Amino acid sequence: MSGYFGGVIVILSLNVILAYAIFLPVASGQLNLGGAAFQAVGAYTAGFLSTSYDLAVGPSLALSVLAGGLVALFFSFIILRTRSVYLVLATFAFSEFVSGVIVNIDALGGSVGLSVSTHISGTVVLVAAVIAAAIVLLFMQTRLGLATRAIHDDDLVSELMGIGVRWTRVIAFTLGGLLAGLAGGLYAFYFNFVDIQSFDAASSIYLLLFVLLGGTQTFWGPLVGAAFFTIVPELLRSAISAAPALAHALGVTGELDSSWRFIILGALTVAMMIVRPEGAITRIGLSRLQAALFPSRLRKRPA
Amino acid sequence: MIVLIVQQLINGVMLGAIYVTVALAFNLTVGILNFLNFTIPSVFMLAAVIAGAAEERGLPFGLSGPLSWSAALGVGLAAGLLASLLVERLTFRYLKTRYGDATEHAIPLVSSLGFLLVFQNLARLFFGTQPHSFTSPIADANLRVSGLIVSAPQLLSLAIALSIVVAVTWILRVTRIGRALRAIAENPDATLLMGVDVKRIVPVVFALAGVLCGVAAAIFAVNYGQVYSGMGDEIGNKAVAGMVLGGLGSIWGAVVGGLIVGVAETLSIQFLGGDSVQAVVWGLLLLALVLRPEGIFGHHAIGKGKL
Amino acid sequence: MSQRDVILTLQKVSKSFSGLTVLDHLSFEVRAGERVALIGPNGAGKTTVFNVISGAYLADEGAIVLDGQDIVSKPPRARARMGLARSFQNIRLMPHLSVVENVMIGQHSRARGLADLLTPLWLTRNRHWRQEAEERLRSFGLDTYPHVVTSNLPYGVRKKIEVVRALMSHPKVLLLDEPAAGLDPRETHDLQEFLLGVAAQGVTLLVIEHDMSLVRGLCEHTIVLNFGRKIFDGPTSAVHEDPQVLEAYLGPQDAEPARRLAVGGG
Numbered sequence: 001m002s003g004y005f006g007g008v009i010v011i012l013s014l015n016v017i018l019a020y021a022i023f024l025p026v027a028s029g030q031l032n033l034g035g036a037a038f039q040a041v042g043a044y045t046a047g048f049l050s051t052s053y054d055l056a057v058g059p060s061l062a063l064s065v066l067a068g069g070l071v072a073l074f075f076s077f078i079i080l081r082t083r084s085v086y087l088v089l090a091t092f093a094f095s096e097f098v099s100g101v102i103v104n105i106d107a108l109g110g111s112v113g114l115s116v117s118t119h120i121s122g123t124v125v126l127v128a129a130v131i132a133a134a135i136v137l138l139f140m141q142t143r144l145g146l147a148t149r150a151i152h153d154d155d156l157v158s159e160l161m162g163i164g165v166r167w168t169r170v171i172a173f174t175l176g177g178l179l180a181g182l183a184g185g186l187y188a189f190y191f192n193f194v195d196i197q198s199f200d201a202a203s204s205i206y207l208l209l210f211v212l213l214g215g216t217q218t219f220w221g222p223l224v225g226a227a228f229f230t231i232v233p234e235l236l237r238s239a240i241s242a243a244p245a246l247a248h249a250l251g252v253t254g255e256l257d258s259s260w261r262f263i264i265l266g267a268l269t270v271a272m273m274i275v276r277p278e279g280a281i282t283r284i285g286l287s288r289l290q291a292a293l294f295p296s297r298l299r300k301r302p303a
Numbered sequence: 304m305i306v307l308i309v310q311q312l313i314n315g316v317m318l319g320a321i322y323v324t325v326a327l328a329f330n331l332t333v334g335i336l337n338f339l340n341f342t343i344p345s346v347f348m349l350a351a352v353i354a355g356a357a358e359e360r361g362l363p364f365g366l367s368g369p370l371s372w373s374a375a376l377g378v379g380l381a382a383g384l385l386a387s388l389l390v391e392r393l394t395f396r397y398l399k400t401r402y403g404d405a406t407e408h409a410i411p412l413v414s415s416l417g418f419l420l421v422f423q424n425l426a427r428l429f430f431g432t433q434p435h436s437f438t439s440p441i442a443d444a445n446l447r448v449s450g451l452i453v454s455a456p457q458l459l460s461l462a463i464a465l466s467i468v469v470a471v472t473w474i475l476r477v478t479r480i481g482r483a484l485r486a487i488a489e490n491p492d493a494t495l496l497m498g499v500d501v502k503r504i505v506p507v508v509f510a511l512a513g514v515l516c517g518v519a520a521a522i523f524a525v526n527y528g529q530v531y532s533g534m535g536d537e538i539g540n541k542a543v544a545g546m547v548l549g550g551l552g553s554i555w556g557a558v559v560g561g562l563i564v565g566v567a568e569t570l571s572i573q574f575l576g577g578d579s580v581q582a583v584v585w586g587l588l589l590l591a592l593v594l595r596p597e598g599i600f601g602h603h604a605i606g607k608g609k610l
Numbered sequence: 611m612s613q614r615d616v617i618l619t620l621q622k623v624s625k626s627f628s629g630l631t632v633l634d635h636l637s638f639e640v641r642a643g644e645r646v647a648l649i650g651p652n653g654a655g656k657t658t659v660f661n662v663i664s665g666a667y668l669a670d671e672g673a674i675v676l677d678g679q680d681i682v683s684k685p686p687r688a689r690a691r692m693g694l695a696r697s698f699q700n701i702r703l704m705p706h707l708s709v710v711e712n713v714m715i716g717q718h719s720r721a722r723g724l725a726d727l728l729t730p731l732w733l734t735r736n737r738h739w740r741q742e743a744e745e746r747l748r749s750f751g752l753d754t755y756p757h758v759v760t761s762n763l764p765y766g767v768r769k770k771i772e773v774v775r776a777l778m779s780h781p782k783v784l785l786l787d788e789p790a791a792g793l794d795p796r797e798t799h800d801l802q803e804f805l806l807g808v809a810a811q812g813v814t815l816l817v818i819e820h821d822m823s824l825v826r827g828l829c830e831h832t833i834v835l836n837f838g839r840k841i842f843d844g845p846t847s848a849v850h851e852d853p854q855v856l857e858a859y860l861g862p863q864d865a866e867p868a869r870r871l872a873v874g875g876g
Binding site: 026029031078079083085086088089090092093094096097099100101103104111152201202205206208209212216259260262263265266267268269270273274277278 | 339393394406407409410411412413414416417418419420421423424425427428536540543544547551578579580581582583584585586588589592593596
C-alpha cells in the first residue's frame with residue numbers, strides 16, 4: 001500500500017481507532033477532551049522503546065497499548081470519584097499537562113521531536129484498525145456494553161438496577177486508553193517521527209467533535225465521523241490549493257493548509273448541535289434504514 | 304533571593320490580573336448558566352488580535368486609517384462583545400432537553416468547542432501565527448519601590464481587574480438584573496414562573512463575559528506590547544485552570560484562582576525555566592481536581608445541566 | 611392469614627431535605643408474599659420511602675432490614691442484588707435502548723462473573739437472557755415491537771415495560787410506584803390480574819397507588835402516610851373508616867360527614 005491513496009487509508013485507519021477510543025467513554029456519558037494526549041503516551045512509549053532500547057515493533061506496540069491503558073485506568077479511577085463535569089475539565093487539563101511535560105523531556109525529543117527508525121507498512125495499520133473496530137463491536141454486544149449505554153441514558157436508574165456505574169465508566173475509559181495507545185504506537189512506526197505538536201489540545205478537540213458528529217448512539221457513528229472528516233478534507237485539499245489567489249484577495253495572510261479543516265469542522269459542529277445534536281447516525285435512524293431495507297418482522301437488532 | 308521572589312510575586316499578581324478577568328468571564332457563565340463555555344479563551348484572543356489589527360491597519364473596508372491605541376482597544380472590546388453574543392445566539396438559545404441524558408447536557412459545551420475551533424483558525428488565517436506589536440504610550444512607565452520594579456501598566460491592570468471584580472459583585476448583588484441572574488443560577492424554572500424573561504437576560508451574561516474578555520485583552524496588549532493568534536491557547540486556557548482552582552461558580556474563586564495561576568507561572572519561569580510553565584500550571588490543576596475538585600471556594604451545585 | 615416471615619422492615623426511618631422533614635420516624639413491616647399498598651395525599655413522602663428503601667437516597671436515621679440483612683448503608687446496586695426491584699412514578703426507561711434491551715438491563719443484578727459480563731449476548735451460552743426477556747414481554751402482550759427504541763412508544767406500553775424490567779431481576783420485594791397511573795379501567799384490571807399472578811409466585815409487593823379500586827382488588831394490607839408519618843397500618847378493608855385517614859384526605863371539616871357516609875355505605 002503506497003502512494004497518496006495509501007496514505008489516506010492509513011490516516012483513516014488511525015482516525016478510526018482514535019474514534020473508537022473516544023467513543024467508549026462518550027458512550028458511557030463521559031466526554032473525553034484528552035484523546036490526542038493518550039495517543040501521545042502510546043506514540044512516545046513506542047518511539048522511546050524502539051530508539052533507546054532497540055525494542056522490536058511487536059513488543060513496542062504492545063507496550064504502547066498498555067501504556068495508554070494504564071494511564072487511562074489510573075486517571076479515570078481517580079477522577080471518576082468526582083462529578084462528571086470535572087472529568088471533562090480533567091481530560092482537558094491532562095492533554096495540556098502531557099504536552100507541557102513532554103516538551104521538557106530531552107530523551108523524548110523535547111520540542112523538536114523523536115525520530116523512529118523502524119517502519120511498518122500501511123497494511124499493518126489497516127489491519128489493526130479492523131481488529132480494533134471488531135473488538136469494540138463485540139464489546140458493545142456484551143452485557144457490559146449494554147450497561148455502558150444504559151449509564152449514558154440514566155446513571156441513577158442504572159445504579160438501582162445493579163450496575164456499578166463508576167466501575168463501568170472506568171472500564172470504558174481504560175479501553176479507550178488502550179485503543180488510543182495503539183493508535184499512538186502505530187503512528188510512531190508509520191510516520192517515523194513523533195512531535196508533540198501533532199498531539200495538541202486542538203487535535204483532541206477535533207477528534208471528539210468528529211466522533212460526536214458521526215453519532216455515539218451506535219457502533220457505526222464513529223466510523224462515519226472518522227471517514228467523513230478524513231476523506232472530505234483530502235478532497236477539499238486539492239480544491240483549496242487551486243485557489244490561493246482567491247484567498248489572498250479575501251485578506252488571508254496565514255497558512256491555508258490545516259486551518260480550513262478546523263473551521264469546517266467547527267462550523268459544522270455548531271450547526272449540528274442546533275439541528276441534530278445526536279449526530280448523523282442514530283439508533284432510530286438505523287432502525288428506519290433497516291426497516292426500509294429488510295421489511296420482515298424477524299429482523300436483527302441494530303448494532 | 305527574597306527580592307527575586309517578591310519581584311516574581313509582583314509580576315505574577317499582575318499577570319494574574321489578566322487571568323482573573325478571563326476566569327471571571329468563564330465563571331459567570333458556569334455559575335449562572337451551568338455552561339462550560341470553552342469559547343471564552345478564543346474570544347479573549349479575538350478581542351486582542353482585532354485591537355492589534357485596528358491599531359495597525361484601521362477598520363476594514365477603509366473606514367478609517369490606523370487607530371489610536373485606546374480606540375483600537377475599544378474596537379477590540381466591541382469585537383469580544385459581538386463574538387460572545389454570537390456564541391449565545393447559536394448555542395445556548397437552541398438548547399432543548401428531551402431526555403435529560405448525558406450527551407444532551409453537553410450540547411452547549413460541544414457547540415462552544417466548535418466555535419473555539421472556528422475563531423482560533425479564522426484568526427490564524429487572517430492574522431497569521433506571528434506576533435503583532437501593539438504600542439501604547441504608557442507601556443514604559445516604571446515605578447521603583449525599594450529595589451522592586453512595578454510598571455505603571457501592571458499597576459493599572461491590577462487596579463482595573465480589581466475594580467471589575469468589585470463592579471461585577473455589585474451588579475450581582477444590588478441591581479435588578481443581578482438579582483435576576485442569581486435567581487436563574489439558583490433555580491431557572493422558578494425564575495421563569497415568576498415572570499422573569501429569562502430569554503432576554505441570558506444574553507446579558509454572555510455580553511458581560513464578552514466585555515470582560517475585551518478588558519482582559521486590553522490589559523494584555525498594553526502590558527506586553529503585542530498580540531498573536533495563539534493567545535487563546537496559551538493564556539486564555541490557563542484562565543480556565545484558574546477558574547477551576549478557585550472554584551466553579553465563585554467570583555472570589557476566579558480572583559484567587561487567577562492570581563494563583565499568575566504567581567505559579569512567574570515563579571516557575573524564574574526557577575524552572577520558561578518551558579516548565581505548562582506542565583506546572585496544568586499539573587497543579589490536575590492535583591487540585593484529584594484532591595479538591597470543587598476548588599477553593601466552589602460549591603457542589605455545579606453538575607448536570609439546570610437550564 | 612398464616613403467620614409469614616417479615617421480609618422488609620423500616621424502623622424509625624427519617625429523611626429531611628434542606629431542613630424540611632419528609633419522612634418522620636417511619637416504621638412498618640411487610641411480610642413475605644404480602645401485597646401492601648402505600649397510600650396518602652400528595653406530598654406525604656411515599657416516593658421518598660421508595661427512594662430510601664432502594665438506596666437512591668440515604669436515610670438520615672433509622673434502620674432498613676431486607677430479608678434479615680440491614681441494608682440502610684448499602685449502595686443501591688447491592689440492594690438490587692439482594693432482591694429489591696422497583697418501578698418509577700415518571701417512567702424511567704433508557705430512551706435510547708430498545709424494548710428488549712431495557713428489559714435486559716433489569717437482569718443485570720443476576721449476572722455473575724466476568725463470563726456473564728464480557729461475552730457477547732448472542733453467544734449460545736448467553737441466549738437465555740434474551741429469550742427470557744422476550745418470553746416475559748410476550749406474556750405481557752408486548753412482543754410486537756421488541757427492537758423499537760422506547761422513547762417513541764405510547765405511555766401505557768412504556769409503563770408496562772417498566773414493570774417487566776423490574777421483574778427481570780427475580781426480586782423478592784417489588785416496589786411499584788403508581789403502576790396504574792394513566793391506564794384506563796380495563797388496563798388497570800389487566801394489571802391487577804397480572805400482579806396477582808406475580809404475587810402468587812412468591813414476590814412481595816409494595817405498591818404506591820391513588821387508584822383505590824386497584825388497591826382494594828390487589829392489596830390486603832394498606833399503610834397510609836401523611837406528612838411523612840404513618841397514620842394507618844392495617845387491613846385494606848378498614849382504611850375508609852379510619853378517622854385519621856379521612857381527615858388527612860378530606861380535611862377536618864369534611865371528614866365527619868364522609869365518615870358517617872362511609873360507615874353507612876361500603
